Amino acid sequence: GNSVTQMEGPVTLSEEAFLTINCTYTATGYPSLFWYVQYPGEGLQLLLKATKADDKGSNKGFEATYRKETTSFHLEKGSVQVSDSAVYFCALSLWIGANSKLTFGKGITLSVRP
Amino acid sequence: DTEVTQTPKHLVMGMTNKKSLKCEQHMGHRAMYWYKQKAKKPPELMFVYSYEKLSINESVPSRFSPECPNSSLLNLHLHALQPEDSALYLCASSQDLSGRSRYEQYFGPGTRLTVT
Numbered sequence: 001g002n003s004v005t006q007m008e009g010p011v012t013l014s015e016e017a018f019l020t021i022n023c024t025y026t027a028t029g030y031p032s033l034f035w036y037v038q039y040p041g042e043g044l045q046l047l048l049k050a051t052k053a054d055d056k057g058s059n060k061g062f063e064a065t066y067r068k069e070t071t072s073f074h075l076e077k078g079s080v081q082v083s084d085s086a087v088y089f090c091a092l093s094l095w096i097g098a099n100s101k102l103t104f105g106k107g108i109t110l111s112v113r114p
Numbered sequence: 115d116t117e118v119t120q121t122p123k124h125l126v127m128g129m130t131n132k133k134s135l136k137c138e139q140h141m142g143h144r145a146m147y148w149y150k151q152k153a154k155k156p157p158e159l160m161f162v163y164s165y166e167k168l169s170i171n172e173s174v175p176s177r178f179s180p181e182c183p184n185s186s187l188l189n190l191h192l193h194a195l196q197p198e199d200s201a202l203y204l205c206a207s208s209q210d211l212s213g214r215s216r217y218e219q220y221f222g223p224g225t226r227l228t229v230t
Binding site: 032034036042043044045046049051087089093096097098099100101102104105106107109 | 118120145154155156157159162164169170202204206208209216217218219220221222223224
């Protein structure tokens with residue numbers, strides 16, 4: 001079956017620190033990959049995406065590269081801010097019949113200290 | 115514009131009440147989704163509508179009844195819920211006719227439901 005594995009959390013960093021959140025996946029097809037972010041009390045926001053191998057998604061200083069050989073999509077940011085404190089979900093999408101279906105990782109909580 | 119709106123933002127209901135959650139998108143998306151999210155967990159898929167027809171029902175209890183009146187609107191009718199149904203209910207949409215947004219889903223802010 002399809003699955004997404006994220007590193008265990010929570011993660012606490014100081015402002016301006018470097019961030020890496022690991023994500024690996026197992027899929028029966030050729031998935032698209034996503035990072036979603038959920039701020040406290042809100043819904044999920046699409047942070048970035050990649051639809052094929054070696055694609056790099058980027059947004060708001062965050063980056064992730066689709067690595068087919070290692071089935072990974074690790075999220076990185078060079079300098080985190082307090083406002084980046086949120087829950088981050090890695091996800092894959094595959095067509096199941098006529099629909100695309102998202103499979104999420106467990107999510108990881110990031111807290112950034114001033 | 116990638117906005118999905120949901121109303122109400124918060125809802126408290128008793129176990130004998132009937133209520134409805136509403137979701138709207140104006141991105142021309144043809145697939146719409148309902149998810150349930152418990153605290154500190156990822157969203158769990160409940161229903162998928164594709165071109166206004168129910169496409170996927172993830173074995174959801176019949177006390178949850180979805181409805182898609184048109185391509186922009188999605189409702190979730192609630193009846194005789196249990197306290198364990200308290201959660202954040204998220205709506206999402208994807209897949210516009212031009213083929214853009216085929217894979218990613220755009221989520222609304224959610225309705226925080228409490229069943230007493």
